[in-house]
Amino acid sequence: MSLDDTQRKKVAAWIADGMKLSEIQNRLASELDVRMTYMDVRLLVDDLKLTPKDIDPPKPIVPVTPPAETPPPSAAPLKAESAPAPAGTLGGVSVAVDQLARPGSVVSGKVTFTDGKKADWYIDQTGRLGLAPQEAGYRPPAADVQQFQIALEAELAKLGL
Numbered sequence: 001m002s003l004d005d006t007q008r009k010k011v012a013a014w015i016a017d018g019m020k021l022s023e024i025q026n027r028l029a030s031e032l033d034v035r036m037t038y039m040d041v042r043l044l045v046d047d048l049k050l051t052p053k054d055i056d057p058p059k060p061i062v063p064v065t066p067p068a069e070t071p072p073p074s075a076a077p078l079k080a081e082s083a084p085a086p087a088g089t090l091g092g093v094s095v096a097v098d099q100l101a102r103p104g105s106v107v108s109g110k111v112t113f114t115d116g117k118k119a120d121w122y123i124d125q126t127g128r129l130g131l132a133p134q135e136a137g138y139r140p141p142a143a144d145v146q147q148f149q150i151a152l153e154a155e156l157a158k159l160g161l
Contacts, residue, residue, distance in 0.1 A: 007032055008048060015050045093147040095121075095155050105130075107161060111152075113144045121152065 003011065010032070014024050025041045028034045036044070045051075092114035102108040105122035111131075112118050117140065119133040129149075133140075140148070 003032075003034065003044070007034070011044065012048060012050060015045065015048075021045065093144050093151055095148060095151040097155055097159060107156065109152075109155075111148050113140045113148070115141070115144075121148075 011024060011028070014027060019027070021038060021041050024045070025036060025038055028036055028041070094112045095109060096111075097107065097109040102120070102122050105124050106127075108120065108122035110118060111121050117133065117135060117138055119131050119138070119140070121132070122130045124130065129152075131140075
């Protein structure tokens, strides 16, 4: 559908006033009784060589420099109790993330609880956290579970997950 010169001037004035394309579409319908799709309004504005205010200019892409090579937490050797705690340790609970996730999981890793017992952990495709202790029937203390969840969240945040 084409517009006459007076209608085109109104559209140009609306653009100059800072109206968005959706507002122009509504005004065309209400004031000029011209029904257009959003895409038709975009094409009309393009034909008139106008730039609406609601289109943000593209932002420049800032290159991200990769961090220095550091060994993954799962490759770090376990340290003695007197040494400072390794990354991923909170209150005696240490968490490591696997470089390659277990089959059927999105991310997985290992955890060592305050009593020295170890378990594998994983998060499946639905976001459920699972724990597979190495000792059958082992249940970590409630305080350790809470520390594990906090340490796990911190480790995953470091990886951007």
